[in-house]
Amino acid sequence: MSADPLTRPDTARRRPAWHVATVAELAPETPTAARLVLDVPTWPGNDAGAHLDVRLTAPDGYQATRSYSIASSGETSRVVLAVDEVPDGEVSPFLVRELRPGDQLELHGPLGAFFVWQPSRDDRPVQLIAGGSGVVPLYAMAASHAAAADPAPFRLLYSVRTPRHVFFADELAALVGPAFDLDLAYTREAPDGRQGDIGRITKDTLAARTIPAARRPQVFVCGPTGFVEAVASWLRALGHAAADIRTERFGGT
Ligand SMILES: Cc1cc2nc3c(=O)[nH]c(=O)nc-3n(C[C@H](O)[C@H](O)[C@H](O)COP(=O)(O)OP(=O)(O)OC[C@H]3O[C@@H](n4cnc5c(N)ncnc54)[C@H](O)[C@@H]3O)c2cc1C
Structure with missing residues (x-):
């Protein structure tokens, strides 16, 4: 028996496929990163947090494929x-x-049914924890949460080198309000007056600046592999259940 198309989850309708994208806009995102806006007429839409594969082909036929998280979500091309x-x-x-x-x-996608957030209409809190470019899928979740006016309280703890290295800085600042809290943790240089706060996220940072395990938040962690593994192990030590922690590793150390 096939599932009712009206109740079937969106992910079931969005089977991964190859698509041709045209670069519509390019802009610097940080001193080392760029934002790419792509027109993909055949794109089926994607959940917040999903990723895709980009395949490049050189004139001699050599191909290289890498994964990238999608900062946009929903039904859009x-x-x-x-x-x-x-x-x-x-x-x-x-x-x-x-x-x-x-x-x-x-492009091949959308990919990833596990590291996604969908409006739930319950009030279970959501803690997002990002390192560097790992904020991309978490920004998509926060923007989707705001667009849906979802009642779940959201918090983002975002570890970043300097204020200039914040991805989606204006967009994240605009989301801050009663249902979304943004907490930036600088590793090299903080805005004026916060020099004492500089440093990498530690277990103590998580204990002091994230939603406690007692409130059973759903936790999404994304960033370089070493960052994600350290944060996930500290969250477990702080009492979060493994089933409540979802992780996405971007590679590197
Ligand atoms: C699911 C998923 C989503 C991702 N989303 C994003 C995204 O939204 N934005 C983004 O910028 N990247 C993202 N990445 C990382 C991306 O896929 C590539 O790994 C990254 O762009 C490096 O590719 P490269 O070909 O330039 O480097 P490579 O030629 O593959 O690697 C060169 C060297 O850099 C190291 N390295 C590889 N990846 C990283 C990394 N992420 N950080 C530090 N060192 C690295 C390698 O170990 C190697 O030593 C994502 C990865 C995954 C698995």
């Missing part, structure tokens, strides 16, 4: 990515510095 340049990387320097409006890219 405009797909937004934000790519941080990994020095000496194969794909990210091309996307950040060489790509031009009108260029075409091959």
